Amino acid sequence: DAGVIQSPRHEVTEMGQEVTLRCKPISGHNSLFWYRQTMMRGLELLIYFNNNVPIDDSGMPEDRFSAKMPNASFSTLKIQPSEPRDSAVYFCASSPLMNTGELFFGEGSRLTVL
Amino acid sequence: DQQVKQNSPSLSVQEGRISILNCDYTNSMFDYFLWYKKYPAEGPTFLISISSIKDKNEDGRFTVFLNKSAKHLSLHIVPSQPGDSAVYFCAVSSKNTGNQFYFGTGTSLTVIP
Numbered sequence: 001d002a003g004v005i006q007s008p009r010h011e012v013t014e015m016g017q018e019v020t021l022r023c024k025p026i027s028g029h030n031s032l033f034w035y036r037q038t039m040m041r042g043l044e045l046l047i048y049f050n051n052n053v054p055i056d057d058s059g060m061p062e063d064r065f066s067a068k069m070p071n072a073s074f075s076t077l078k079i080q081p082s083e084p085r086d087s088a089v090y091f092c093a094s095s096p097l098m099n100t101g102e103l104f105f106g107e108g109s110r111l112t113v114l
Numbered sequence: 115d116q117q118v119k120q121n122s123p124s125l126s127v128q129e130g131r132i133s134i135l136n137c138d139y140t141n142s143m144f145d146y147f148l149w150y151k152k153y154p155a156e157g158p159t160f161l162i163s164i165s166s167i168k169d170k171n172e173d174g175r176f177t178v179f180l181n182k183s184a185k186h187l188s189l190h191i192v193p194s195q196p197g198d199s200a201v202y203f204c205a206v207s208s209k210n211t212g213n214q215f216y217f218g219t220g221t222s223l224t225v226i227p
Contacts, residue, residue, distance in 0.1 A: 033215070042220050104160075105159070106157050
């Protein structure tokens with residue numbers, strides 16, 4: 001059974017460029033989460049979806065960040081324009097809607113903005 | 115605003131001894147508490163959890179303790195093994211806030227052989 005799949009694993013880009021991170025959740029999971037890991041703040045929740053609908057995006061840092069979930073098997077996190085302070089590891093996670101509290105994480109996308 | 119705090123960024127323990135990782139949370143509405151383990155270049159994986167109706171949950175070498183009045187939970191690993199070396203995140207959630215999970219900043223555990 002495939003786990004949560006994220007791409008790309010690594011992205012190096014220049015300031016001002018658009019970055020798109022992708023996530024395929026585990027089949028049958030109705031909730032999808034985007035987290036950002038930094039040294040200072042640990043794992044920050046950016047946004048989460050239930051049944052493809054964004055429920056809480058209060059963690060999205062600013063308007064440069066946007067996330068979509070066009071269907072149950074795909075989500076994107078876009079940063080436009082990117083800035084050096086966006087450099088971090090971005091994790092996608094999924095879980096069943098009525099879950100036991102366990103999230104299933106992907107391996108992360110490490111973003112470096114020069 | 116950090117809902118969850120792990121005040122020790124790192125911890126070193128001798129193999130065979132007990133590792134104790136601590137976590138504090140701010141809001142008494144949280145009713146489900148979890149620990150995740152993360153190896154380098156991998157995503158976090160679920161380790162153990164506890165609901166607010168209990169004060170202890172044990173799974174093999176891992177035990178989580180919950181002190182609701184102090185808003186504190188801890189993870190005990192005994193005996194510690196070198197393979198336990200990883201970053202440990204505590205997380206909290208609440209039925210009242212839907213599926214939101216708040217994570218701490220993590221504690222990096224090193225078990226010395």
